[in-house]
Amino acid sequence: MYASAYNKLFWGMIILIFHINLGPISILPNFVGYMIIYSGLNTLSSQNEIYKRGKLPAAILVVLSLKDIWNNKNSNVFTGNFYNINVFMMIIGGIAVIIDIYLIYIICSGIYDSSRERNLESLMINSEDAWKFYLGISLIFLLCLPFSMNLPVNYNMAIIIISIIKGIAAICIIVILRKCRMYLGT
Amino acid sequence: MNINKKIVYIIAFVLMGVWVGNIIYYEKHVINEHLFIKHYYDVSESMDSLRLYYVESINSKDNVTSVMFPEIGQEYENFIETDIGSSNSPYYKLKTITVNLYSGGINTLPDKYKNKLITTAEVRFSSGKIMNVNVGRLYFHSYANKNSDLKLERQSSSSDNNGGTTLYTDKDIYVTSISNRFYNEIKDILRVSIDGKPLSDVKFPIKLKAGQTIDMTYQFKFSNKKDTRLNNAYNLVFDISTEDLQGNRGISNCYIDFYPNSVDNINVDILKR
Numbered sequence: 001m002y003a004s005a006y007n008k009l010f011w012g013m014i015i016l017i018f019h020i021n022l023g024p025i026s027i028l029p030n031f032v033g034y035m036i037i038y039s040g041l042n043t044l045s046s047q048n049e050i051y052k053r054g055k056l057p058a059a060i061l062v063v064l065s066l067k068d069i070w071n072n073k074n075s076n077v078f079t080g081n082f083y084n085i086n087v088f089m090m091i092i093g094g095i096a097v098i099i100d101i102y103l104i105y106i107i108c109s110g111i112y113d114s115s116r117e118r119n120l121e122s123l124m125i126n127s128e129d130a131w132k133f134y135l136g137i138s139l140i141f142l143l144c145l146p147f148s149m150n151l152p153v154n155y156n157m158a159i160i161i162i163s164i165i166k167g168i169a170a171i172c173i174i175v176i177l178r179k180c181r182m183y184l185g186t
Numbered sequence: 187m188n189i190n191k192k193i194v195y196i197i198a199f200v201l202m203g204v205w206v207g208n209i210i211y212y213e214k215h216v217i218n219e220h221l222f223i224k225h226y227y228d229v230s231e232s233m234d235s236l237r238l239y240y241v242e243s244i245n246s247k248d249n250v251t252s253v254m255f256p257e258i259g260q261e262y263e264n265f266i267e268t269d270i271g272s273s274n275s276p277y278y279k280l281k282t283i284t285v286n287l288y289s290g291g292i293n294t295l296p297d298k299y300k301n302k303l304i305t306t307a308e309v310r311f312s313s314g315k316i317m318n319v320n321v322g323r324l325y326f327h328s329y330a331n332k333n334s335d336l337k338l339e340r341q342s343s344s345s346d347n348n349g350g351t352t353l354y355t356d357k358d359i360y361v362t363s364i365s366n367r368f369y370n371e372i373k374d375i376l377r378v379s380i381d382g383k384p385l386s387d388v389k390f391p392i393k394l395k396a397g398q399t400i401d402m403t404y405q406f407k408f409s410n411k412k413d414t415r416l417n418n419a420y421n422l423v424f425d426i427s428t429e430d431l432q433g434n435r436g437i438s439n440c441y442i443d444f445y446p447n448s449v450d451n452i453n454v455d456i457l458k459r
């Protein structure tokens with residue numbers, strides 16, 4: 001029962017990291033990922049109470065990430081183009097990152113608590129380390145993001161590098177979710 | 187996995203400060219208007235186009251839909267609008283409106299422009315906005331029966347705003363004067379030399395024997411980065427007046443230009459005033 005829920009969290013996170021676009025339209029937009037995570041958290045609420053607290057941030061992120069369906073071809077991190085800066089959308093993006101940090105905290109806390117109940121020490125340590133890594137890089141990202149409004153376009157390379165590291169931190173969490181399917185799935 | 191609330195408050199405070207600070211700074215720099223630079227052009231008959239430069243917000247999706255010079259009539263001009271890339275600015279982009287003056291033949295300026303002075307342009311944008319722009323001063327040259335005793339041997343220019351022209355003559359002549367209508371206004375930033383001597387120190391007439399050359403070099407040099415003229419575009423035609431031994435007069439031209447090549451070279455704060 002819980003294995004499929006952890007599997008949903010796994011696939012939800014995969015969708016959040018990897019983006020496939022068909023022209024300007026994102027085939028797997030973030031909101032789909034958050035919906036799958038919401039569904040996973042809904043099931044996991046009966047395994048550990050803490051997962052219940054993740055449903056609200058996941059639901060808010062579904063709404064906030066609806067804007068990502070339409071991919072702006074003028075803003076491409078790989079070409080270094082960050083044109084069309086929209087302060088309002090940037091603030092929304094910043095708020096989404098904060099809520100996302102909280103959501104990842106809930107997921108990692110849930111794994112940590114469930115692992116402790118089953119004396120799975122390595123999974124406990126892994127989930128705590130992954131959370132700290134994700135928190136650290138997300139805070140650096142949040143700190144650097146507003147500077148992209150005012151620094152020369154070339155400096156956005158720093159944002160690209162931080163985004164890649166943030167992706168690696170998310171992959172660490174994905175690997176843990178894979179383990180959870182085996183160790184916490186029953 | 188507990189979180190220290192004190193650390194959360196400190197982080198939230200720092201993030202808030204960084205975000206608010208950057209947004210205020212960004213809003214201070216962002217522009218909603220199109221800011222045209224001033225152009226000081228001698229438009230000669232050999233020019234088939236002229237470029238008007240303007241700065242707009244990097245986020246702007248507005249395009250120019252029509253250009254008209256009300257001082258010469260109500261006709262819309264043929265033009266091409268282009269983006270000048272290679273900017274590092276997070277706020278602005280530099281665009282040009284290239285007005286086509288070509289009338290179908292070489293050195294034939296359409297009659298509507300001949301000997302006219304243009305100072306304003308009516309520019310319409312796709313957003314519906316209409317601007318009456320002070321473009322500077324665009325003088326359209328037209329010489330009646332122009333006779334040139336000096337021929338072009340070589341010409342050079344570089345991206346650091348200097349260059350030179352070498353002209354030669356195939357008969358004995360006197361160079362009686364070298365002039366340009368804008369030169370007095372900008373001689374502190376435009377250094378023109380004739381055969382290595384500053385133009386102001388040159389004594390006219392200069393005698394040139396057949397086969398001899400005359401070198402004219404120039405350099406734009408701004409001592410002050412806040413000089414408003416850094417925001418201008420110049421296309422200058424220097425008239426070199428000559429007279430041969432029979433008393434026949436001629437005019438030869440020497441071209442000097444200074445265009446902004448990136449929005450990074452433009453002081454937008456000065457343009458806003």
